[in-house]
Amino acid sequence: MENFVAFNPTSLHFGRHILEGLAPTVRQYGDRVLLVYGRGSVKRSGLYDRILRSLKEAELALFEYGGIQPNPVIEDVEAAAAVGREHHVEVVLAVGGGSVIDSAKAIALTIPVSHPAWDFFTGKTTPTKGLPLITVLTLAATGSEMNSIAVISNKEAYYKAPLRSPFAFPKHSFLDPEVTTTVPRDYTAYGVADLIAHCMEVWFGAGDCPMSDRLVLSIIKEAMEAGPLLLTDLRNYDLRSRIMYAATLALNGLTTQGKVSGDWCVHVVGHVLSLLYDVPHGASLTIVYPAWMHFFKDQIGERIALLGSEMFEERLNVDEAISRIENFFIALGCPAKFRDLDIPNLSVDDILEAMEIGKVNGMHLKLKPADYPKLVEMFL
């Protein structure tokens, strides 16, 4: 077991009617609020109106930045931070999924500084403070609601980059599973796949921690039980709540404690696909994971076989394990190959170039640039 420091200061408010506590909580941090949201689903669902009403009743001054893209871009972060600065906001409120929350983290860090937001992502500067951030989660998937990570694309720099800072933790996150009952089938499936992929990244990471393995398997098994049921019953509150909670646990730091790190190569490759072709994040992971496991099966065959055997509760060899995991993702409704997405103007050269610029690699199992064409070939 490896040394670790566990620290997670986010207050997670989970359950029915939990949004009743939102306005009083926001108020504790200030009267001037920057509301950040995406491209309209929160308006269509009525959530936007509900939240606006409760904040206005609490006499908070509201400023808005809507239109965050599903694969969030640095331009929106800069533009939203400018709005926040102009109106001297004291607190940032994100209403949306991982893209909105990731953006809001970067916005809350950028408002108090005078340099470009992207400097945080290149490592040119390190955050030393941030406005308080409160989130309302509308999509169970990324775990961003209870971690200190933000992933943002810079299309100009050809790079989707992660930022991690203790100042990026939300102060409070509000998770009402009811809010997610209107998420369509495909994005529900991508969310389930995403949370399972987060667990797999930890499973395949560096370091040996039996407790981490047990926690990872617990979360995967919960998603494997509740996920397929949910996809046949999208409005089921209890199943929504189980997936929403599992997604938070899958990436709130818990599973990595006692390990050196996760691997995260599949995520980095997935980020390249999302950067270039707006592939939904969860879908990018189900495309890359089977290929990645085949690519590394000579090195980690036993570990792959053990994961599959535990997931499906029967003894599987490595190829059976990969095939069963791939088929599980397919049964959820996720793509298994890039070609399943029907993307026009696909360019392998563009993918390889972006992988080189992004220095795609795992934190545990190492890829050389010379390996990229083979890996890409395997998931195309």
Add this chain to the structure above:
Amino acid sequence: MENFVAFNPTSLHFGRHILEGLAPTVRQYGDRVLLVYGRGSVKRSGLYDRILRSLKEAELALFEYGGIQPNPVIEDVEAAAAVGREHHVEVVLAVGGGSVIDSAKAIALTIPVSHPAWDFFTGKTTPTKGLPLITVLTLAATGSEMNSIAVISNKEAYYKAPLRSPFAFPKHSFLDPEVTTTVPRDYTAYGVADLIAHCMEVWFGAGDCPMSDRLVLSIIKEAMEAGPLLLTDLRNYDLRSRIMYAATLALNGLTTQGKVSGDWCVHVVGHVLSLLYDVPHGASLTIVYPAWMHFFKDQIGERIALLGSEMFEERLNVDEAISRIENFFIALGCPAKFRDLDIPNLSVDDILEAMEIGKVNGMHLKLKPADYPKLVEMFL
């Protein structure tokens, strides 16, 4: 799944050489430190000297309160708080097991107030602040290092009472498994039993949350694997680290999320035994649990059988499950009946009286005072 709020602000520093960070961390909170410890094991092990040296090198002003009892009493809390007030300490540093840390929580809450510490335990007043508390854990068992609970005895009031307050969370807890390699066999076993019992209290609690069940079983299975191995190899760092981490996870709030509550009746009965006869906490739980399960088996037979079946990976009926769990505790070296402890001057009347004064009951499964004699009879 039930509504919940998850909040745990403690920074957990876990692993080898982690104590190198202690003095700089203490320093962040002040220069005047109240060091709280127990009855000498920290001096015998050399830990006291090591910590004292590092704090003095950091030029911190140190004041001490040693001699906290294994079943901590309110008199020590008051006396230590008086020392802290007299010297205007700014931070409390606890070095010890659950008893010392529980006491230090109450001390840190009591120093800034002018009323008796016991008022917090009776509910007469509620904490609204506390001095910052930092802990160095020397015994893997109670989970106190990462929760907001303190349990203290008041022998005069004939009552061992819990306090829970958001102001009672340690700011930082330092867990070096190496420090625990000198814990003797019996207390090591009680620690393993204690952490398993914490999981069982949640398993038998109110509310239905499959994720909680999975987490509970993960922690129990980790303890069942590492615990018996550790008892044959007490100086094994890796096994110590696994038990230490499992004990923290067993009572840091994680497992209860999504449930209404744990049950905790067995703990409350155990507290009565510890109050009257200084029974080690973990031992009190292994005495009471089998009796409690037999007492309630008509109501929760399936739940008991499921727990046993999961723990031992074979289908068991309720009586087999209870018997296997009891035998597991016995194999660890824990008592299964009160008479195994050879306590002189045992008085059933005293036990029943203390149970009545303490209004012993579960948070889920209800006991009437008329039930007490039968339950006591079953574990004597």
